[in-house]
Structure formats: C-alpha cells, structure tokens
Amino acid sequence: MEIFFLGTGAGVPAKLRNVTSIVLKLLEERGSIWLFDCGEATQHQILHTSIKPRRIEKIFITHLHGDHIYGLPGLLSSRSFQGGETEVTVYGPKGLRDFIEISLSVSQTYLKYPLSVVEIEPGAIFEDEQFVVETLPLEHGVPSFGYRITEKDRPGSLQADKLAQAGIKPGPIYKKIKNGENTVLEDGTVIVAKDYLGPVQKGRIVTILGDTRKCENAAKLAHQADLLVHEATFSKEEESLAHDYFHSTTHQAAQIAIEAGVKKLCLTHISSRYDREASKQLLLEAQELFPKTDIAEDFKEFEIPMQKQDM
Template sequence: MKLLFLGTGAGVPAKPRNVSSLALMLLEERNSVWLFDCGEATQHQILHTSLKPRKIEKIFITHLHGDHIFGLPGLLGSRSFQGGETGLTIYGPKGIREYVEVSLKISQTHLKYPLSIIEIENGTIFKDEQFEIETLQLDHGIASFGFRITEKDKKGTLDAKRLRSEGILPGPIYKRLKKGEIVTLEDGRVINGNEYLGPDLKGRVLCILGDTRPCENAITLASRADVVVHEATFSAESERMAWDYFHSTTVQAATLALQAQAHTLCLNHISSRYIKEDWDQLTEEAKAVFPNTEMAFDFLEMTIAPHKN
C-alpha cells in the first residue's frame, strides 16, 4: 500500500505544486489504484509516474471546487483511449453525476468501459472482504467530505515449525489450516487450524480529508489512523484567514492528529503563497505540536507498511 501524491497545491496550479490529486496504490492488495480528487492536469502528472490509468478502479471526489475536479473528464476519456476496459466507479458529493455526464455528453466523449457514479452521504460507502470506506461531511464553503479507509484484519501467521514438530509436513493442508479450517489427518488426528495461527494482523487505517476548517467529524475519521492526510493551506499565523476561507493551518492540522491519536500526519493542499524556501518552516510549525509530521510534495511516494505482531 502506497500513497502517490500527484498534486499538493491549493486553489491554482503553480510550478512546484499542481492542484489536488492523490493516488492510493493497492497493486499488491488488489492490483488496482484508487484516486482521491482529480484537479486540472492530473493526467499530465500521471505521465511522470508509473501509474497506469487503466488500473484506476475508483475515484473519490472530496468536493466540487474546480481545483479538485477539473481534470476528471480528461482523465476518464484518456483511460478509454488508452485501452481501459474494466469498470470504474466515481464517488462524490451531490452534483458529481451531473458534472461528469454533462462534460462527457457535450464533448462527445464515449467511454469503452462501464462507468458508475455514486453520490455520497455520511456513512459507509464501500465495503468488501478487504476494505471498508466511511465518509463524513467536513466544514467547508460547500459540501466537502473526508474518507476513512480501513483494511480488514488478516489471519495471523501459520506456525509451520510447530506443525513440522508434530509430524505435519508442508503441502496443501497448510493452506487449509491457514484459513482456520478443521482438518482430519491420514492418521486420524483432527486438528483445528486456528490453534496453529498467531494473533490476527491488524489492518491499516488511512484518513484522507478534503478541504475543511477544524471540526469533530475530521477527528472521528482520523481516530488512531496510521496516516492522516490533512490540508494545511495556511501557516500558523494566518489562522483568521484560514477560518474566513474555510481552510486549516499547519498547527490546526497537527492538533487534529494529536487529538485523534494518529500515527503519522501528512500536510497537503499548500497555498502557492508559500515558496519552496517556506516549506520547512511550515513543517516545523506542525511538528512543534505533532512530531511525526511530514509535508507532501508532488510525486512523493509514501509506503504504509503492514502491521506486525
């Protein structure tokens, strides 16, 4: 599981930072990619990476401001032109369906793959045997959502050493035991696979927040998350401006991570008013409150390692 930041700026594109887009790379887990927001020129950013548009399985839109959606029609069309045939689902606030359908219709863009669009509300919006995704509305000028991505716990490691010591040699039976099945051996012994498994491996939790002022729903989504991606549009000294524009400061993002007892905070959505020489100062503002903080930049790859017992 990796995060690949395609655009980490706020409002308008700038030379060092494009507008918002973030890819959750799940190539090992499900051979697919989930995209969060799709600002202008996202597909151009993708050209500088190893990401394949045909691998994009889901696109989650936090809100309908242009710096988060203006790249969506182009990406959908290019995915089709480049041979993407598998289905794709878009999740976003009310209005996302009209925006996509009208854009494709007027431009006469015909997709070669099935496209589903789901307009979201608070609650669980996706669940399968691997992941669950919950969303809550945040505090922004328009409806803006945050996402909590929870990986399901996995069964613990099979104690192969103990099995061999009891005369149970490797083979297809190990696969059944790994699933926790009850197996009858050739010598008549009946063994329960669960008795040979270590503790379950806790799944990873990721929180990706859209544009927001500090709010309780953001804390709920970020609770004990392994990684929280939080906007930090403004510096600590610009708290009043952040409030007026429905955004957050570096210190407010760090305070949320502290309150949520998160593991790692990643600052994102940085205003272009801050040049590259300012970035260290912004990061230090957050670290003074929440030490395990880093700042995102375009094309940063962040690995979220599996938990170990």
C-alpha cells in the same frame, strides 16, 4: 500500501505544486490503485510516474470545487485509450453524476469500460473482504467529505514447519488452515487453525480529508489512523483567514492529529503564497505540536507499513 501525491497545491496550479490529486497504491493488496480527487492536469502528472491509469479501480472525490475535479473527465476519457477495460467506480458528493455525465455527453466521449457513479452519504460507502471505506462531512464552503480507509485484519502467517512436525503433509489442507478454517483429518483428529498460524496482522488505517476548517468529524475519521492526510492551506498566523475561507492552518492540522491519536500526519493543499523555503517553515510549525509530521510535495511517496503483530 503507499500514498503518492500527484498534486499538493491549493486553488490554482503553481510552478511547484499542481492542484490536488492523491494516489493510494494497493498493488500488493489488490493489484489496483485508488485515486482521491482529480484536479486539472492530473493525467499529465501521471505521465511523469509509473502509475498505470488502467489500474485505477476507484476514484473518491472530496468535493466539487474545480481544483479537485477538473481533471476527472479527461482522465476517464484517456483511460479508454490506455488499456483500461475494468470497471471504475467514482464516489463523491451530490452533483458529481451530473458533472461527469454532462462532460462526457457534450464532448461525445465513449468509454470502453463500465463506469459507476456513487453520490455519497455519511457512513460506510464501500466494503469487501479487504477494506472498509467510511465518510463524514467536513466544514467547507461547499459540501466536502473526508474518507477513512480501513484495511481488515489479516490471518497470521502459516507455520508450515509446525504442521510438518505434526505430520501434516502439504496440500489443500494448508490453504484451509491459512484461511483460518478448522479441519478434521481422516483419523478424526481436529486441526485447530489458530494453533498453526502466527499472530494476526492488524490492518492499516488511512484518513484522507477534503478541504475543511478544523472540525470534530475530521478527528473522528482520523481516530488512531496510521496516516492522516490533512490540508494546511495557511500558516499558523493566518487562522482568521483560514476560517474565513473554510480552510485549516498548520497548527489546526496538528491539533487534529493529536486529538485523533494518529501515528503520522502529512500536510497538503498548500497555498501558492508559500514558496519552497516557506513550505519548510509550515512543516516546522506543525512539528512544534506534532513531531511526526511531514509535508507533501508533488511526486512524493510515503509507505504505510504494516502494524506490529499482536503477540
């Protein structure tokens, strides 16, 4: 599992930073990628990477400001010409369906794959055997949401050597045990799966927030997260300006990370007023309060390692 930043700027494209788009790579976990926001030129940014649009399974839109959605119609259209045949589900605030349907209709775009649009409400919006995605509203000038992606715990690794010592030969029974199923042998012996599995692998938690002021729901979504992606549009001295424009400062992002008890914070949505050197100062500001902070840059990737197993 990795987070890859396609765009990390705020408001308008800039030389150093394109507008917002974030990829959650789940290639090992499910052979797909999830996209969070799709600002203008997102598909052009993808051309400079190894990302395959046909692998996009889900797109999560935080809010309907242009710097977060203007690249969406183009990306959805181009995917048809890039081998995309599997269904894509797009999640986002009320109004997203109209934006997509009207854009595709007026441009007479035909998609070669199924497209579903889910206009979200607070709470769990997706769950399968691997992941749960939850959302809550944030504080912005328009309805803006944050997403909490929770990976479900995995069974421990199969202890094949221990099974062999017990005289249990490889076969379908190994798969059942790996899946945590107790099994009865032909002689009536009951094999308790947990006795032949290593410690449970704890699932990871990633929180990706849309544009927001510092607010309670941001901390709720980020509770104990392995990685929090939080906007830091302004420096710590610009708290009044950040409030007026419904954004956050570096210190406010760090304060949320502390309140939520996250393992790592990554700042993004950086105003174009900050050049490369000034961006380094933004990072230092956040690290004053929360040392385990990094700052996103276009085409920068962060690995999200598995948690240590319970003993």
